Structure formats: structure tokens, C-alpha cells
Amino acid sequence: MxxxxxxxxxxxxxxxxxxxxxxxxxxxxxxxxxxxxxxxCQSNPAHHDEPLFIIIHQTYELWFKLILHEIDETMRQLAAGNAPRATWFMRRVSTIFREVLVNQIHILETMMPVDFLGFRSKLNPASGFQSSQFREIEFAAGMKEARLLQFFANEPEALAQMQKRLDEPTLADAFWKLMIDRGFDVAHQIEEDGSEACQKAHSQRVKELRKVYQEPEKYYDIYELAETLVDLDENIALWRMHHVTVVERIIGFKQGTGGSEGVGYLRSTLTKRCFPDLWHVRTMIELP
Ligand code: HEM
Structure with a gap:
């Protein structure tokens, strides 16, 4: 046949x-x-460089959509107690960030500062600051900032999605839950109020994590998963670093279209971390 x-x-x-x-x-x-x-394009007649500006943002948003999809699957796998499979999906997230998102921002450097000014004023008051999917990634990972919702008051769909992420457990919560299920003495959630109790709970987490990091082979699936979370944090930090450098190269210290002071504000975000305890533990590791 x-x-x-x-x-x-x-x-x-x-x-x-x-x-x-x-x-x-x-x-x-x-x-x-x-x-x-x-x-x-907002410019009329359309500026030659505006399609580049639009397409680069649209491709970022498509990848953000996929990253959220992968984080959701990671959460499902963790809820089912399947740490190796969760690690597998987080590896995909790391690869997307490392191979695409961190680097593609530099394509914008092929746009001359004077050419960007040719259409920049038409973008006001829109800004990457209002990327609801970027905020969803931050929230889903563990960096929840409820005050950011106010910037989406006129976008009910985006607002609802962000509120949902704000109400849901984060990757960080799921990780601590896994640690508890494996018998580690850590707090599942910590009230981040800077109180003594809060600091104590963080120290306790680091103390327990240290066991994993001192003997990675004994707790290999937890160790591997923890490292993919650190990858995500590192990649977001790298993206911020590359973004602010490109921003300075193109607009210098001009104010952002979103109303912030621009480069100064972006630099203040460089030390943000979704999983601070996973970073802190490194200081405590000693030669066995
Ligand atoms: C010419 C290129 C770009 C310039 C000049 C620029 C400028 C800025 C500035 C000044 C801010 C601070 C908020 C404000 O006042 O507007 C900002 C924030 C932001 N931008 Fe860009 N940006 C550029 C490209 C991009 C691209 C390609 C993305 C990809 C998604 C992006 C995503 C973001 C995000 C997510 C924030 C919020 C960061 C945070 O609050 O932590 N930007 N941008």
C-alpha cells in the first residue's frame, strides 16, 4: 500500500x-x-526602528508566557512529590533565559539613541514596568509585591492574573514544603515583616539547607531542584543587569516613560532575589 x-x-x-x-x-x-x-507602530509615518522595538518586546512576552506555563507544570510536579520531573521543567526555564532572554536585549543596541528619540515620545506613558507577565514570573517565583497591582488598575484581565499569582503558593513555598515532607525542620511560609521571628525562621532554613549543601549526593534530588531555583534567580538578575546596561547606552540617565528615574531605579532592583536563603547558605558551607 x-x-x-x-x-x-x-x-x-x-x-x-x-x-x-x-x-x-x-x-x-x-x-x-x-x-x-x-x-x-505609534509613530506616523512609522519610524524605521519601531518594528524592531515592538517585535523584541513581543518575543519577550511570548517567552514569558511559556515560562509561566513551565512554572505551572513545575508546581504540579512538586505537588505530586515528583522533584526530578519538576527539576526537568525548571531546566527548560533556565535554558530559555540563558540562551535567549538575557542576550536578545542587546539587539536593541543596533538602534541609535537619536533614532529611538524619533519615536520614544509616542510611547508615553507605556513602559516595560507594566509587563504583567514579568510581574507574574516574579510573583510565581516568590517575589510578591502587592503594591505593584495598582499599576494595572485599568487592565482587568492582567490584574486578575496577577492577583491569582499573588494568592497562589510560589515556587519558593513549594520548595520549602518539599523540604518539610523530607523531614527538614523549616518554616513553610514566613511573614516577611523584618521581625526577630522572621529572621530566626530564615536562619533555621539556612541551617537545614546547609545539610543538603554539605552533602549534595545524600539529598541529590533536592539539591538539583534547589540549583534550578538559583539558576532562575541568577538569570533574572543577569537579565536586569543586561537590561539596565542597554537602557543606559540608549537613553543615558533620562527619566523612564513609565515615570521612574530610569537607570537609577533599575540599578536599585539588581540585588532583588526570589530565594535569598538559597544564596545565603553558600556563606555557611565548610570543607567537610
Ligand atoms: C530601548 C529599549 C528599552 C529602554 C530604553 C527601556 C527602559 C526602561 C526603563 C527606563 C524602565 C524603568 C521604568 C520606567 O520608568 O519606564 C524599564 C523597566 C522595565 N523594562 Fe525596559 N527598556 C527597554 C527595553 C525593554 C525590553 C526589550 C524589555 C523586555 C521585556 C523590557 C522590560 C522591562 C521590564 C520588565 C521593566 C520593569 C523592571 C522592574 O521594575 O524590575 N524593557 N525599562
Missing amino acids: TSEMDTDAKKHHLGICPYGSGALSYNNYLKIKEIKELQV
Whole structure:
């Protein structure tokens, strides 16, 4: 019996288009026509560099969407007690950040500062500061800042998504829950109020984590998972570093379109961490 593949190959060979009008094609599967219609310039006539600016932001947002999808699966795997599978999905997140997100920001350096000024004023008051998916990633990882919701008051869908993330357990919560399930004496959640009790709970976590980091092979699945969380933190920090450097190169110390002081504000975010205890433990490790 001749397979469909064989028939298609013969048609190709004879120069006949093998696909019927209803067949799935690359373009309609991926909705390429629709995607290409989504770059709407604010400048008029459209500035040559504005499509670059739009496409780079849109691609970031598509990757952010996938990262949230992978974090959700990681959470499901952790809820089922499957640490190795959770680690697998977090590795994908690290790879996306490391191979794409940290570096692609530099494509914007091919835009001259004077060319950016050609359309920058049209973007006011929009800003990356209002990327709700970026905030969702921060919230889902463990860096919840409820005050950020106020900036999304006019976007009910984004607001609802962010509120959902704010109410849900984070990757950090799931990690501490796993530690508890494995018999470690750590607090599941800590009230981050700077109180003595809060500091004590963090010290206790670091004390327990130290056991894992002193003897990684004994607790290998926890160790591996913890390192993928540190990867995420490191990659977000690297992205911030690359972003602020590119921002300084293009707009110097001008104010941001979102209303912040710009580079000064962005520099103040460089030391933010989603998993501070996983960083702190390194100071405590000693030669066995
Ligand atoms: C010419 C290129 C860019 C410039 C000049 C720029 C500038 C800025 C500035 C000044 C801020 C601070 C908030 C404000 O006042 O607006 C900011 C924040 C931000 N930008 Fe950009 N940006 C650029 C490209 C990008 C790209 C490609 C992304 C990709 C998603 C991005 C994502 C963000 C995010 C997520 C924040 C919030 C950071 C935080 O609050 O921790 N930016 N940007």
C-alpha cells in the first residue's frame, strides 16, 4: 500500500503542489498572517526602528508566557512529590533565559539613541514596568509585591492574573514544603515583616539547607531542584543587569516613560532575589 508520504513525495517530484486547500500548513498552524498583523507602530509615518522595538518586546512576552506555563507544570510536579520531573521543567526555564532572554536585549543596541528619540515620545506613558507577565514570573517565583497591582488598575484581565499569582503558593513555598515532607525542620511560609521571628525562621532554613549543601549526593534530588531555583534567580538578575546596561547606552540617565528615574531605579532592583536563603547558605558551607 502506498503511504500518504510516498504520494506527497511523488507529487513534489512532479512539481505538483501536494496539499489540498483544507490541509494544515505551516502558515495556518502557526497563525503567521495574524502574528504579522500585530506590529502596530505609534509613530506616523512609522519610524524605521519601531518594528524592531515592538517585535523584541513581543518575543519577550511570548517567552514569558511559556515560562509561566513551565512554572505551572513545575508546581504540579512538586505537588505530586515528583522533584526530578519538576527539576526537568525548571531546566527548560533556565535554558530559555540563558540562551535567549538575557542576550536578545542587546539587539536593541543596533538602534541609535537619536533614532529611538524619533519615536520614544509616542510611547508615553507605556513602559516595560507594566509587563504583567514579568510581574507574574516574579510573583510565581516568590517575589510578591502587592503594591505593584495598582499599576494595572485599568487592565482587568492582567490584574486578575496577577492577583491569582499573588494568592497562589510560589515556587519558593513549594520548595520549602518539599523540604518539610523530607523531614527538614523549616518554616513553610514566613511573614516577611523584618521581625526577630522572621529572621530566626530564615536562619533555621539556612541551617537545614546547609545539610543538603554539605552533602549534595545524600539529598541529590533536592539539591538539583534547589540549583534550578538559583539558576532562575541568577538569570533574572543577569537579565536586569543586561537590561539596565542597554537602557543606559540608549537613553543615558533620562527619566523612564513609565515615570521612574530610569537607570537609577533599575540599578536599585539588581540585588532583588526570589530565594535569598538559597544564596545565603553558600556563606555557611565548610570543607567537610
Ligand atoms: C530601548 C529599549 C528599552 C529602554 C530604553 C527601556 C527602559 C526602561 C526603563 C527606563 C524602565 C524603568 C521604568 C520606567 O520608568 O519606564 C524599564 C523597566 C522595565 N523594562 Fe525596559 N527598556 C527597554 C527595553 C525593554 C525590553 C526589550 C524589555 C523586555 C521585556 C523590557 C522590560 C522591562 C521590564 C520588565 C521593566 C520593569 C523592571 C522592574 O521594575 O524590575 N524593557 N525599562
